[in-house]
Amino acid sequence: MLRLDDYAQVAPPGVLDIVRRLAERVQGRRMVHVSGGRFGGGVAETLRALVPLLGELGVETTWEITGGDPAFYATARALEAALGGAERVLTDEALAHWVDMNRLNAKKLALDADLVVVHDVAPATLVAQRTDARWLWHGHFDASRAQRRAWAFFRQFLNQYDGAVFPLPEFGRRLGIPQYVIYPSIDPLSEKHRELTPREVTAALAGLGVAQDKPLLVQVGPFTRDHDPLGVVNTYRLVKKHYDVRLVLAGTAGDEPENREVLADLREAAARDPDIVVLELPPDAHLQINALQRAATLVLQKSVREGFGLGAAEAMWKGKPVVGGFAGGLAQQIIPDVTGYAVRSVEGAAFRIRHLLNNPELIARMGAAGREHVRRTFLLTRHLTDYLALLIHLTR
Amino acid sequence: MRVASFPFVFHGCVELRQALDKQARDERELMDRLEEVPKESIFYHTHGYFLRHRPFTTAYGNDFARWAAVEVRDLELAERLAVVDPFEFADLEQLREELVTIVHDHLRRLTWVPRVEFGQPFHFQQSHIIEVPLGAPVTTLAEFRQGLAAVDASAIYVHMVEARARRGRGVSDFGAWLREALGLGELADRVERIDLYMASLERVRARVLSLVDQALDEEL
Numbered sequence: 001m002l003r004l005d006d007y008a009q010v011a012p013p014g015v016l017d018i019v020r021r022l023a024e025r026v027q028g029r030r031m032v033h034v035s036g037g038r039f040g041g042g043v044a045e046t047l048r049a050l051v052p053l054l055g056e057l058g059v060e061t062t063w064e065i066t067g068g069d070p071a072f073y074a075t076a077r078a079l080e081a082a083l084g085g086a087e088r089v090l091t092d093e094a095l096a097h098w099v100d101m102n103r104l105n106a107k108k109l110a111l112d113a114d115l116v117v118v119h120d121v122a123p124a125t126l127v128a129q130r131t132d133a134r135w136l137w138h139g140h141f142d143a144s145r146a147q148r149r150a151w152a153f154f155r156q157f158l159n160q161y162d163g164a165v166f167p168l169p170e171f172g173r174r175l176g177i178p179q180y181v182i183y184p185s186i187d188p189l190s191e192k193h194r195e196l197t198p199r200e201v202t203a204a205l206a207g208l209g210v211a212q213d214k215p216l217l218v219q220v221g222p223f224t225r226d227h228d229p230l231g232v233v234n235t236y237r238l239v240k241k242h243y244d245v246r247l248v249l250a251g252t253a254g255d256e257p258e259n260r261e262v263l264a265d266l267r268e269a270a271a272r273d274p275d276i277v278v279l280e281l282p283p284d285a286h287l288q289i290n291a292l293q294r295a296a297t298l299v300l301q302k303s304v305r306e307g308f309g310l311g312a313a314e315a316m317w318k319g320k321p322v323v324g325g326f327a328g329g330l331a332q333q334i335i336p337d338v339t340g341y342a343v344r345s346v347e348g349a350a351f352r353i354r355h356l357l358n359n360p361e362l363i364a365r366m367g368a369a370g371r372e373h374v375r376r377t378f379l380l381t382r383h384l385t386d387y388l389a390l391l392i393h394l395t396r
Numbered sequence: 397m398r399v400a401s402f403p404f405v406f407h408g409c410v411e412l413r414q415a416l417d418k419q420a421r422d423e424r425e426l427m428d429r430l431e432e433v434p435k436e437s438i439f440y441h442t443h444g445y446f447l448r449h450r451p452f453t454t455a456y457g458n459d460f461a462r463w464a465a466v467e468v469r470d471l472e473l474a475e476r477l478a479v480v481d482p483f484e485f486a487d488l489e490q491l492r493e494e495l496v497t498i499v500h501d502h503l504r505r506l507t508w509v510p511r512v513e514f515g516q517p518f519h520f521q522q523s524h525i526i527e528v529p530l531g532a533p534v535t536t537l538a539e540f541r542q543g544l545a546a547v548d549a550s551a552i553y554v555h556m557v558e559a560r561a562r563r564g565r566g567v568s569d570f571g572a573w574l575r576e577a578l579g580l581g582e583l584a585d586r587v588e589r590i591d592l593y594m595a596s597l598e599r600v601r602a603r604v605l606s607l608v609d610q611a612l613d614e615e616l
Contacts, residue, residue: 014546017530170517
């Protein structure tokens, strides 16, 4: 298990001192995190690292998981999709069952603490059975375009909390409680982000069948229209007229028919061009993604719509400039002209990539600036300070 | 070696951000919201800019100028807002008045109200600054130098940026201690003359260190 001192090698100087001093002010207080699952997704990855570190710092911290039948999880998933703006059918019966299941969960889970932090939708109605502790809801998605009926139903529960947290101010909606803003983070010592030796990178790429004989343009992300991998292929084709590069698209498609269609289109493009490599990877292919990002010459994150994905920050941590879109949290990650470029079109992306390929010294400079930006803004140690600050602020 | 009449304790800080559910989609809305938001929000978007952006860029100086330039694409307003030095104002209400006046004057010259077409609205925020003491108290200039070189950059923000809003124009915690506790008025004056507005926190640290080094050399 990693300890706080292990982060001294990667965190900004002085930050661990601040973390320890903050923790001194909340010694012995208890914090419970509650989520809908222990595996998969950024929230679980973050909690897996944060919970033991908070414990090491003297804040007694536990992590509880809600349980339920398939209908419970199906309703939670549908409601989360509707709160994210998608059209879903939500019946009164299904919603009532979901609330009932959480009433049972409240009896089973150990929620006795000074601060209870409830993550995302599945456990959100636990607050109806709250005790006199402080309760905080931490939403990790963009609720600004929520379906009206879904939001009206969900809002009545959110207003029972003492505060809500969103990754960006624009992701929230009108509520009667304070709304705090906390960016997500990456764990620099995890398998996905730890330092790799050149030998490890070479071996991982060989395993994926990716040759390293040409500059690599890499996009890592789900094969969805929101992440625009087809736009990335068109960008690559414009760049390819001038530079002999290889494009690697790595990600997951899942079972959604639309995503399978996108993947089929990408595979068709790859079949016609040996320098387009499409890799459908399992969600736990952390080492492979780490190696791809490290082997990349440049990284693209050309999303047209997304929440606060950290694909750009992940690449920047590996010292790569990022050419990305304007969606979600990309504007917070990419500082234009300093750590990469934000673009609105295929042509814009191709122009910026050509500019970078023609100025290799810029690639090195932007890569170094990007790593420093991530070190200060998107590492787990910053997330730790945010939770400690919340604990101090809310349990005064 | 002089010993201070009272010790100096470095403090770092963490900023807990809070969204205010107030947005501006055009420059008139920006002006209206500027008049009504709590002064803590004015502080967050001007002085707080140093804590969040200054490690990398000094391009805009405050969040309002950045929004006008990047989201509205109104470079004239961005330029006028960017030169507002928050350290020139005795208090946040005066700073608020200056910002409102700039936007008002700008709009009077136009026959339309510039708005975001492709960019993002301006989202007003405020923050709760939580300060923590760092390291042992220092009582000599040499100890002060050693502590300053090692502390988290947020300590430079607390003692040089936030202190000027707290104490009033032109007085930082560093300058006050050097003058009052060590009797080094000349060194304090030099520290207070550092142009915070056009520098990153690390550059400010480097300049203070350089001035302290000179003073230590003179002491020897």
